[in-house]
Amino acid sequence: MPYSFTLDDVAFLRSDAGKAALAGCSELDASRIADVAAARRAVGEQRAAAVLETVSLRRKSAGKLESSSDWLFTGDAVQQASATPVARHRAARLAGLAVHDVTCSVGADLIELGRVARVALGSDVDPVRLEMARHNAAVAEVAVLVARADALRPVSRDAAVAADPARRDSAGRRVWRPADFLPPLDELVDAYPGRILSVKCAPGMDFSIAPWADEVELVSLDGQVREACLWRGVSSGVTRRATVLRSDGTQWTLTDSLPDDIPVRDPGEWLIDPDGAVVRAGLVRHYAAQHGLWQLDERIAYLTGDTPPPGVRAFRIREQLPYREKTLGQALKKLDVGRLEILVRGLDVDPDALRRRLKPRGHDESTVVLTRIGRSPVAFVCRAERIPTEGFHSG
The missing domain is CATH 3.30.2130 (VC0802-like)
Structure with a gap:
């Protein structure tokens, strides 16, 4: 079972003593009994689990989230977070706007929004993740506002809304019905009438069940399809978009506004x-x-x-x-x-x-x-x- 962080854990990990403990245990591995014993000797029984879990999660985030070596995470947050190039691309489409990330978790998407938005607000129901988001934004030197709030009870006006509903149940199993998302997709959409919406979803979702979406965007990174994003209020004549990103910074986009008249013929070279x-x-x-x-x-x-x-x-x-x-x-x-x-x-x-x-x-x-x-x-x-x-x- 993944470790369940508390507010007290986060306060310790953000303190000078916590930073020293993380640095001292950075080479340890929670799967090795000897390393667990070493961590307990170094930081005490009470703090060892939080320190070792954080060390492990930072390692897992390294290939996914840029400059996250000093961030704080929960296990679910690392798993669900968008890879930085994908989050950066999505944020770029909202550049210059006031944006409210209503499911901000530990702030991976919120930080990218904060780099380009006129104002970036993040909210979540989980106080532990919110404290982690505050810490991570400070480490990234990005100015964002953070508030505890339910995504289905708006605390902002007029701002564009970004959301990443959880797609796993309490047992960690993946769910596919939008009604089972957390928060449920239709309820989330209904809570923000008239607003620009950007909702991250799994690429295998049946998009016909989201008739409110003006545009469905599929995004790949280095050849692997990473996510779909449902957009409302940002497109002009585009209903489907494919965006191909590379880690070297290159990218291209294709939309259904382009012609598609091609022949069926024998193979070429x-x-x-x-x-x-x-x-x-x-x-x-x-x-x-x-x-x-x-x-x-x-x-x-x-x-x-x-x-x-x-x-x-x-x-x-x-x-x-x-x-x-x-x-x-x-x-x-x-x-x-x-x-x-x-x-x-x-x-x-x-x-x-x-x-x-x-x-x-x-x-x-x-x-x-x-x-x-x-x-x-x-x-x-x-x-x-x-x-x-x-x-x-x-x-």
Whole structure:
């Protein structure tokens, strides 16, 4: 069970004695009995658990939240917090406004809002998380206002509202029905009529159950879809948006305001698997039209063309054949393939099980893309290549 922090714990961890305890225990691991004993000797039985849990949570946050090495967290807060580039992108769309984060937790999103908003207010029902948010904002040197309040009982007027409802029940199990969110999604929306709304949700949610949303935005970071955001009051003619972020600071956005008229044709020189945000936002055809690509099959998200888009991992086709396991094995043997990646879309095939059965033993490396064109299963043996952002010319 995760440690349950108290206000007294937070006060200690923010004190000079607490900071010294955290520094002295920074190399310890709560999963090792000897380290737990060492922490108890160093800081006492009463404080050891809070110190060790904080050390552990800071480690977990390091790859997700920038400059968080001196922050305070709860376990749930680290798990639910948006990665900093994602939070920063969402905040940028609210720049210059007064914004109220009505589920601010320990402040990860609130701090990014505070960097760009005219005024940033954060509120939460949990006093422990609020104290952590105050601490974290001070560490980040960002000016925000913090108040204890129920998200369903507004304490601000006119401000844009940002929210991240909890999507796990009391037992820690993920919930999918918006009525089971905390606070429930429809009640949250009804509490702020006429306001700009930005509501973070899981990317797998059925967005048709949020008819109030003017726009659904899917966001990926370094190729992994991280979240969906439901927007009200910020869009003009856009109902679906895909935003692709990279840790190096580059990003691009695609919306359904762009054309999507593309052909379905035989494969070109390359196969392209669009970013997951594009696929989940239903913008595969828009992406293809923007980059001069076409579809192999109207129902399959793989695209093809003679020149891949810049900055993607694309697959140069070496051989195309009807998918039969024996035939594929023979082709891999002929091409001397030993290291094999298998990608599947539109077929019921377990890539790991197939790889074990194929037993490739050659010296070359290939990617096999298994998909369906019409009713026919097809295998493409490809060479994966990372396409430069600039200066690429198809060979």
